[in-house]
Amino acid sequence: MARQYAIGVDLGGTTVRIALVNHEGHVRHAESYRSQATRGPEPLMDDMAAWILEVIDAGRATRDDVVGVGIGSPGPLSPSRGIVFKAANLPGWVNVPLCRAMRERTGLPTVMDNDGNLAAFGEYWAGAGKGVENIVMLTLGTGIGAGVVVNGELLHGHFENAGELGHTIVVPDGRRCSCGQRGCLEQYASAANVGKRVAEAIRNGEPSRLAGLVEEGVTFGSRKVVEAAGEGDVLAARIWDEACYYLAIACVNIQHAYNPSRIVMAGGMSKAGAFLVEAVRRHFKLLTWDLHDDSPDIRIAVLGDDAGVIGAAGWAWKAEDEGRWDQPPGF
Amino acid sequence: MARQYAIGVDLGGTTVRIALVNHEGHVRHAESYRSQATRGPEPLMDDMAAWILEVIDAGRATRDDVVGVGIGSPGPLSPSRGIVFKAANLPGWVNVPLCRAMRERTGLPTVMDNDGNLAAFGEYWAGAGKGVENIVMLTLGTGIGAGVVVNGELLHGHFENAGELGHTIVVPDGRRCSCGQRGCLEQYASAANVGKRVAEAIRNGEPSRLAGLVEEGVTFGSRKVVEAAGEGDVLAARIWDEACYYLAIACVNIQHAYNPSRIVMAGGMSKAGAFLVEAVRRHFKLLTWDLHDDSPDIRIAVLGDDAGVIGAAGWAWKAEDEGRWDQPPGF
Numbered sequence: 001m002a003r004q005y006a007i008g009v010d011l012g013g014t015t016v017r018i019a020l021v022n023h024e025g026h027v028r029h030a031e032s033y034r035s036q037a038t039r040g041p042e043p044l045m046d047d048m049a050a051w052i053l054e055v056i057d058a059g060r061a062t063r064d065d066v067v068g069v070g071i072g073s074p075g076p077l078s079p080s081r082g083i084v085f086k087a088a089n090l091p092g093w094v095n096v097p098l099c100r101a102m103r104e105r106t107g108l109p110t111v112m113d114n115d116g117n118l119a120a121f122g123e124y125w126a127g128a129g130k131g132v133e134n135i136v137m138l139t140l141g142t143g144i145g146a147g148v149v150v151n152g153e154l155l156h157g158h159f160e161n162a163g164e165l166g167h168t169i170v171v172p173d174g175r176r177c178s179c180g181q182r183g184c185l186e187q188y189a190s191a192a193n194v195g196k197r198v199a200e201a202i203r204n205g206e207p208s209r210l211a212g213l214v215e216e217g218v219t220f221g222s223r224k225v226v227e228a229a230g231e232g233d234v235l236a237a238r239i240w241d242e243a244c245y246y247l248a249i250a251c252v253n254i255q256h257a258y259n260p261s262r263i264v265m266a267g268g269m270s271k272a273g274a275f276l277v278e279a280v281r282r283h284f285k286l287l288t289w290d291l292h293d294d295s296p297d298i299r300i301a302v303l304g305d306d307a308g309v310i311g312a313a314g315w316a317w318k319a320e321d322e323g324r325w326d327q328p329p330g331f
Numbered sequence: 332m333a334r335q336y337a338i339g340v341d342l343g344g345t346t347v348r349i350a351l352v353n354h355e356g357h358v359r360h361a362e363s364y365r366s367q368a369t370r371g372p373e374p375l376m377d378d379m380a381a382w383i384l385e386v387i388d389a390g391r392a393t394r395d396d397v398v399g400v401g402i403g404s405p406g407p408l409s410p411s412r413g414i415v416f417k418a419a420n421l422p423g424w425v426n427v428p429l430c431r432a433m434r435e436r437t438g439l440p441t442v443m444d445n446d447g448n449l450a451a452f453g454e455y456w457a458g459a460g461k462g463v464e465n466i467v468m469l470t471l472g473t474g475i476g477a478g479v480v481v482n483g484e485l486l487h488g489h490f491e492n493a494g495e496l497g498h499t500i501v502v503p504d505g506r507r508c509s510c511g512q513r514g515c516l517e518q519y520a521s522a523a524n525v526g527k528r529v530a531e532a533i534r535n536g537e538p539s540r541l542a543g544l545v546e547e548g549v550t551f552g553s554r555k556v557v558e559a560a561g562e563g564d565v566l567a568a569r570i571w572d573e574a575c576y577y578l579a580i581a582c583v584n585i586q587h588a589y590n591p592s593r594i595v596m597a598g599g600m601s602k603a604g605a606f607l608v609e610a611v612r613r614h615f616k617l618l619t620w621d622l623h624d625d626s627p628d629i630r631i632a633v634l635g636d637d638a639g640v641i642g643a644a645g646w647a648w649k650a651e652d653e654g655r656w657d658q659p660p661g662f
Contacts, residue, residue: 076623085623134489148588150486157481157590158465159625164587167620169580172502180621181583249500252512256495257588259488289498290511292407292416294490 005061006320007052007108008313009071010115013037013089016044018051019306020059020066021313025126027306029059040092041101049105068109068325070316072118072308073098078160079113079328109325111315115308117154117163120147122311123264127303134260137301138165138250140222140269144186148258153329154315155258166190170249188246191222191268198225198239208235222269230275241279243269248283255288255296266301273300336392337651338383338439339644340402341446344368344420347375349382350637351390351397352644356457358637360390371423372432380436399440399656401647403449403639404429409491410444410659440656442646446639448485448494451478453642454595458634465591468632469496469581471553471600475517479589484660485646486589497521501580519577522553522599529556529570539566553600561606572610574600579614586619586627597632604631 005028010017012035019030033051035044056063074087082099084090099110113121120129120137129135133152139145144166148155155162166186167179174183187193202214210228213220222243228236251263270276281298288295303310318329336359341348343366350361364382366375387394405418413430415421434441444452451460451468460466464483470476475497479486486493497517498510505514518524533545541559544551553574559567582594601607612629619626634641649660 076625132489150481150488155481155589158463158592158627159590159623161623161625162588162590164590167587167622168584169618170500170503172577172580177620181618246503249503253499253584256498257493258486259490259493259495261489287500287512289508291498292490292492294407294492296489 003065003067005056005059005066006313006316007055007066007069008309008311008316009048009052009069010118010308010312011035011048011071011073011090012115013074013087016048016051017305017309018048018055019309019313020055020061021310023317025122025310025314027310028061029055030306030309031055031058035090037090041090041096045098045101045105049102052106052108063106063108066108067320068111068316069102069106070118070312070314070319071098071102071110071112072115072312073112075114076161077112077114079111079156080160082110082112109319111319111325111328113154113312113315113328114147116145117147118311118315119145119266119307120149120264120311121154121314122303122307122309123266123301124149124152124311125314126310127307128264128299128301129262132261134258135262135264136163136165136254136258136260136296137264137266138247139267140189140191140247140265141267142190142192144190145267148260150258165250165254168250168253170246185246185250189243189250189269194225194239194243194269195219195221198236201235201239206235209233210236222272226272226275244276244279245283247280248287251280251284251296251298252288255294259294260296263296263298264301265298266307270300276300334396334398336387336390336397337644337647338386338397338400339640339642339647340379340383340400341449341639341643342366342379342402342404342421343446344405344418347379347382348636348640349379349386350640350644351386351392352641354648356453356641356645358641359392360386361637361640362386362389366421368421372421372427376429376432376436380433383437383439394437394439397439398651399442399647400433400437401449401643401645401650402429402433402441402443403446403643404443406445407492408443408445410442410487411491413441413443440650442650442656442659444485444643444646444659445478447476448478449642449646450476450597450638451480451494451595451642452485452645453634453638453640454597454632455480455483455642456645457641458638459595459630459632460593463592465589466593466595467494467496467585467589467591467627468595468597469578470598471520471522471596472598473521473523475521476598479591481589496581496585499581499584501577516577516581520574520581520600525556525570525574525600526550526552529559529567532566532570537566540564541567553603557603557606575607575610576614578611579618582611582615582627582629583619586625590625591627594627594629595632596629597638601631607631
């Protein structure tokens with residue numbers, strides 16, 4: 001009988017999520033584990049190999065039922081060489097040969113890619129991008145991650161770092177970003193930065209029902225801002241609308257850069273649902289050109305926190321289906 | 332004996348350039364003809380077919396030596412369907428089945444693509460992009476055209492209109508563009524708009540040695556601005572430097588969007604050579620991130636006005652080499 005499952009791993013600084021996923025993108029079993037990342041790469045990779053076997057077992061399968069493993073990791077990294085160069089939230093991860101190390105530990109063929117790329121690939125394969133071949137996904141979290149699918153393949157580029165759309169410049173000489181640039185998209189429209197901008201305005205004397213939190217020194221993100229805006233808070237509503245305006249500018253630039261049929265929004269900020277997507281669509285309509293009708297459909301992701309593991313497993317399935325475990329898919 | 336040539340056609344509102352090009356990208360013979368575009372598509376396509384035979388003949392070849400024809404056309408258009416939807420400088424061109432019509436007239440297999448795409452493909456194949464697989468070309472003329480080569484293929488996207496980088500927004504709520512948007516790159520950094528911005532500043536009372544031209548009602552582009560800047564004109568130098576700054580922002584965004592190894596500048600403004608590319612590189616270095624060393628090499632195109640015909644012929648060669656005349660290359 002043909003092997004029925006692939007393993008998807010979403011490696012993060014706080015949590016490692018692992019799922020057993022079938023060829024249609026359905027999760028048979030999934031678990032989340034504490035990374036305890038401060039201990040460095042070797043013990044964590046030992047644990048990951050054990051956790052993979054645990055998840056296979058919990059899904060009532062055996063290693064022989066599994067075609068291989070796909071891993072989404074923070075980067076920068078090289079999918080083609082299977083190496084993590086470094087990762088902000090994984091201390092001590094410097095030039096780690098993740099694919100080889102995991103292959104040795106599990107005996108299973110392994111591919112890897114950027115976590116933002118594989119979340120996008122998950123939505124493309126089994127979520128909000130199903131049925132279309134060209135999508136771009138923006139993950140609106142602490143920063144803004146992104147993944148670009150062109151004709152069913154992940155876009156990598158020469159340095160294998162394409163689709164870093166959170167760091168495209170939307171405001172010349174704008175807000176300073178931790179990446180060293182100024183005016184990056186993620187400084188205006190990530191879940192964390194929306195909260196940060198409201199807090200800054202409050203500290204500059206603007207009235208808001210979130211002033212109490214700022215006084216208490218509480219850090220908040222987009223959820224609190226959306227709540228306050230919904231209750232009529234003028235400052236929160238303004239900053240939220242500005243974030244949607246900058247996301248719409250990003251969507252216009254994505255339209256002209258990649259010409260996808262769909263743009264999908266994921267991450268913490270996307271939990272605002274219609275409150276997010278309708279505002280982005282409204283700004284987009286006012287901002288985009290009238291030369292040619294090539295507007296993408298803008299919508300909310302559907303896989304939630306499982307996009308990463310589903311996409312990682314889908315990437316493994318793709319390597320299996322195309323017979324290129326040694327030369328991972330994508331371009 | 333194997334056939335030695337492909338025909339490249341660069342179709343424009345003023346001029347049609349046609350070249351006989353060998354498999355190495357060398358031009359055996361080329362001619363330019365007046366389009367007389369006001370007469371509409373049918374007579375022009377009749378002429379183009381006759382001109383193609385003329386160029387073959389002048390190159391001391393016969394139709395049997397030619398594998399096929401590649402045509403670069405203004406758009407929007409569909410390369411896969413071989414149709415020009417419309418073209419600003421070609422009156423009466425509405426939904427013209429250019430590939431089929433030319434195939435019927437010449438008896439030669441024919442592919443087509445956006446003119447900016449094929450100029451980029453020309454530089455990739457036989458010019459400033461030779462030897463690398465991921466390049467982006469910006470053509471700085473009246474507007475800003477662009478073409479994106481990913482792993483040796485032209486990027487098209489779902490609506491076949493990817494790489495319209497002249498219309499990415501670099502200044503939120505900025506200068507109005509003829510496309511209906513505001514703040515498009517081409518409003519700040521095309522050859523024509525650099526001249527226009529100097530003229531506007533002069534009309535607003537700023538001193539410049541180009542004031543005489545403005546008084547006489549003469550329209551000028553980047554060449555005059557570069558000359559004046561070279562002679563110490565403060566206004567011209569400032570507008571030129573601003574244009575290079577916005578081009579550098581575009582290069583940062585190209586870096587993060589496509590991650591190419593090379594960005595090539597072509598078109599009228601690129602005739603400034605080092606005066607352009609060194610200023611863009613200087614701004615780029617100050618603007619780009621320090622997270623990861625994935626900066627593209629920024630340089631000037633080398634094929635000049637023949638990039639279009641060479642790229643069109645190269646596109647025909649690619650269709651021949653890959654045996655897909657009926658299903659043109661690219662994605």
